[in-house]
Amino acid sequence: MTNRRPLVIAYGNRLRGDDAVGWVVADALRDDVRMDLVDVVAVHQLTPDLANEVTKASRVVFVDARLDGAVAPGVIAVDDVLPELVAGSMTHDVGAGTILSLAEALYGVHPPAVAVTVAIKSVEPGADLSGAVSASVSQLVDTVVRLCTETSHA
Amino acid sequence: MASEITIDPVTRIEGHARIRISLGDAGQVADAQFQVTQFRGFEKICQGRPLAEMPSLMARICGICPVSHLIASAKACDRILAVKPPKTGADLRALMNLAQVVQSNALSLFHLASPDLLFGFDADPATRSIVGVAKVHPQLAMDGIYLRKFGQHAIELLGGKRIHPAWIVPGGVESPLTAEKRDEIRAMIPEAYAAADRALAWYKNNLLSWAEEAETFGSFQSAFMALVDPDGNVAHYDGRLRVVDHDGTLLADFDAYDYADYIGEYTDEASFLKPTYFKPRGIENGLYRVGTLARAIVAERFGTPRADAELEEFRARFGRYPSSSFHYHQTRLLDILYGIERMEMFLNDPDILATRVSSHAEVNRNVGIGVAEAPRGTLIHHYVVDDDGIIQTANLIIATGHNAAAMNASVLQVARHFVKGERIEEGMLNRVEAVIRCYDPCLSCSTHAMGQMPLHISLVDQDGEVLDEVRR
Numbered sequence: 001m002t003n004r005r006p007l008v009i010a011y012g013n014r015l016r017g018d019d020a021v022g023w024v025v026a027d028a029l030r031d032d033v034r035m036d037l038v039d040v041v042a043v044h045q046l047t048p049d050l051a052n053e054v055t056k057a058s059r060v061v062f063v064d065a066r067l068d069g070a071v072a073p074g075v076i077a078v079d080d081v082l083p084e085l086v087a088g089s090m091t092h093d094v095g096a097g098t099i100l101s102l103a104e105a106l107y108g109v110h111p112p113a114v115a116v117t118v119a120i121k122s123v124e125p126g127a128d129l130s131g132a133v134s135a136s137v138s139q140l141v142d143t144v145v146r147l148c149t150e151t152s153h154a
Numbered sequence: 155m156a157s158e159i160t161i162d163p164v165t166r167i168e169g170h171a172r173i174r175i176s177l178g179d180a181g182q183v184a185d186a187q188f189q190v191t192q193f194r195g196f197e198k199i200c201q202g203r204p205l206a207e208m209p210s211l212m213a214r215i216c217g218i219c220p221v222s223h224l225i226a227s228a229k230a231c232d233r234i235l236a237v238k239p240p241k242t243g244a245d246l247r248a249l250m251n252l253a254q255v256v257q258s259n260a261l262s263l264f265h266l267a268s269p270d271l272l273f274g275f276d277a278d279p280a281t282r283s284i285v286g287v288a289k290v291h292p293q294l295a296m297d298g299i300y301l302r303k304f305g306q307h308a309i310e311l312l313g314g315k316r317i318h319p320a321w322i323v324p325g326g327v328e329s330p331l332t333a334e335k336r337d338e339i340r341a342m343i344p345e346a347y348a349a350a351d352r353a354l355a356w357y358k359n360n361l362l363s364w365a366e367e368a369e370t371f372g373s374f375q376s377a378f379m380a381l382v383d384p385d386g387n388v389a390h391y392d393g394r395l396r397v398v399d400h401d402g403t404l405l406a407d408f409d410a411y412d413y414a415d416y417i418g419e420y421t422d423e424a425s426f427l428k429p430t431y432f433k434p435r436g437i438e439n440g441l442y443r444v445g446t447l448a449r450a451i452v453a454e455r456f457g458t459p460r461a462d463a464e465l466e467e468f469r470a471r472f473g474r475y476p477s478s479s480f481h482y483h484q485t486r487l488l489d490i491l492y493g494i495e496r497m498e499m500f501l502n503d504p505d506i507l508a509t510r511v512s513s514h515a516e517v518n519r520n521v522g523i524g525v526a527e528a529p530r531g532t533l534i535h536h537y538v539v540d541d542d543g544i545i546q547t548a549n550l551i552i553a554t555g556h557n558a559a560a561m562n563a564s565v566l567q568v569a570r571h572f573v574k575g576e577r578i579e580e581g582m583l584n585r586v587e588a589v590i591r592c593y594d595p596c597l598s599c600s601t602h603a604m605g606q607m608p609l610h611i612s613l614v615d616q617d618g619e620v621l622d623e624v625r626r
Contacts, residue, residue: 047218048261
């Protein structure tokens with residue numbers, strides 16, 4: 001347990017506008033000297049095999065875009081992720097909670113996890129982030145770094 | 155009273171889609187359609203991009219089968235450059251494609267299909283999930299995860315990263331394989347064989363439990379299309395496209411460059427998915443299937459000992475030309491086994507470490523067409539460039555487009571067999587969805603699911619009144 005490191009899992013589609021924000025954050029985190037003791041993974045979508053990787057982590061931080069018409073684009077939220085009792089069957093991929101459930105069912109353990117999400121404006125095909133989401137990236141990076149380093153020092 | 159049942163969206167497939175079932179006046183199923191409700195904008199994005207960017211750009215279409223897009227794209231670029239990759243460069247591309255075949259087929263079978271197969275099609279959806287599989291049959295779930303990990307790790311070692319590697323480039327690949335990486339992939343192979351063998355044994359032992367579904371899940375006569383090598387065996391990276399009829403009659407054998415003479419596309423006003431048809435038979439009669447089942451039917455053999463032994467057993471049980479799409483599941487496992495074997499053969503060849511892995515050239519043609527067998531079936535990329543290599547038009551024909559007509563026919567068949575009356579029953583609707591999952595359609599130009607995606611099923615009469623509604 002003592003050698004476990006925080007794991008950041010960022011996900012989204014790089015060709016669907018603001019949905020790429022997770023990848024942009026992951027790229028920034030990899031170049032961030034504060035993240036020396038943190039593993040960063042960027043994926044198109046969450047898949048069951050990630051259950052194996054999260055069991056090796058001290059904590060998991062999921063980074064995702066959030067379609068939420070009630071909130072202005074660029075607003076960041078941090079929420080705990082809990083294992084989902086009903087998984088998978090409603091979605092073509094799996095949710096973050098399902099990853100934790102799978103880890104628990106298969107390996108008997110799952111680490112604490114949080115989701116850092118940012119409200120987005122558009123998922124239309126395209127390679128650029130909208131202005132508000134692009135402006136939020138540095139704050140997103142700082143938020144993830146804080147969550148990871150708090151864990152590292154705990 | 156004429157009515158419609160809509161299942162929107164279909165769950166556990168890549169992307170967003172819905173199934174619409176129309177009932178006739180007497181309540182019988184009159185028609186059924188699989189519709190894709192999201193827009194694919196990628197062909198438009200390509201326009202104006204330089205040729206060299208295309209493989210890595212196209213790989214971003216999909217998080218599950220990016221390597222197939224890389225390969226079809228790079229092969230189209232090869233044609234435009236008029237270059238032939240060195241043998242090792244081509245072998246390394248094929249090796250990466252096989253790694254993807256293993257991991258993607260594993261995702262489909264273990265994550266998407268196994269909950270139905272393990273718990274039954276009438277089981278409570280609360281337990282019929284991958285987490286349920288993990289709790290009840292952890293070895294099956296672990297084997298699925300291992301095969302995914304094996305394929306993903308091989309892709310990562312070859313390309314530097316497991317999703318969207320930019321290692322495959324026009325003319326070959328960017329860098330040679332090192333002995334250390336080769337050995338690391340090779341070390342994972344014994345456990346990959348063990349996982350595939352356990353899954354096949356489990357599947358074959360339980361076949362009788364799914365007899366009714368095997369009889370009714372897309373069981374009809376159709377043509378099949380797949381790539382084959384010069385010996386007529388399964389080929390994923392390169393070869394000729396071969397089309398055979400339901401009884402094995404050879405209908406066509408052609409170079410991918412001539413695909414437009416044999417494969418037509420048409421638009422369906424209700425769906426963004428562009429279906430295809432076998433041109434010599436016209437739209438009405440031109441239905442054909444691609445993917446793992448088609449490969450097992452079109453090819454003479456796999457050409458590897460373990461997969462061929464399984465293929466022989468499969469054919470002894472279901473015949474040389476089985477008609478049911480339910481058998482996509484078993485042939486998916488055969489495809490996995492073949493993928494592992496072929497990967498091992500490539501890795502055991504000393505030439506795989508050769509350092510000349512790419513060829514270089516300028517634009518020499520204005521048109522390029524590339525083809526590969528993706529896990530779900532034949533993938534075609536067709537580019538037109540100007541003299542500076544700037545993309546003018548791009549056309550992508552994906553496996554899900556080839557299979558669109560077959561999926562519609564399959565949904566109709568299942569609906570007619572299982573949908574009774576005007577009430578929505580869990581088991582019947584799951585079977586309608588499950589027949590689509592046999593084809594493992596990939597509509598992955600979608601965003602990932604944002605939280606819980608609701609399943610909304612409504613039964614509506616001809617006046618728009620909702621007769622029955624289910625959300626889960």
